[in-house]
Amino acid sequence: MSESKNIRITQVRSIIERPYPQKRTIKALGLGKIRKSVIKKDTPQIRGMIAKVQHLVRVEELSEKSVG
Numbered sequence: 001m002s003e004s005k006n007i008r009i010t011q012v013r014s015i016i017e018r019p020y021p022q023k024r025t026i027k028a029l030g031l032g033k034i035r036k037s038v039i040k041k042d043t044p045q046i047r048g049m050i051a052k053v054q055h056l057v058r059v060e061e062l063s064e065k066s067v068g
Contacts, residue, residue, distance in 0.1 A: 004041055005061060005062070006041060006042060006062045007039070007042045007059055007062060008059070009029055009037065009050065009057050010058045010060075011026065011033065011034055011035065011036050012034065012035070012056065012058050013055065013056045013057075014056075015056065021052070022053050022056070025052050025053050026057075029046075029050075039062065
C-alpha cells in the first residue's frame with residue numbers, strides 16, 4: 001500500500017488586483033478568501049499550481065495521522 005502525502009494550502013493574501021490567471025488558479029485550488037484552507041494530495045499538478053501563486057498561499061505538509 002503506497003502512502004500518499006497530503007498538503008494543507010492556506011490563502012494568506014488577497015487576489016484583488018492580481019492577474020486573471022492567478023485568480024483562476026486560486027479558485028481551482030478551492031480557495032478564494034484569506035485564511036481559508038484546503039487539503040489536497042501532493043501531486044505534481046497541485047505543486048505546479050502552488051508555484052504560480054506561491055506569493056498568495058502558505059503550504060504545510062501533513063502526515064497521514066493528522067488528516068483523519
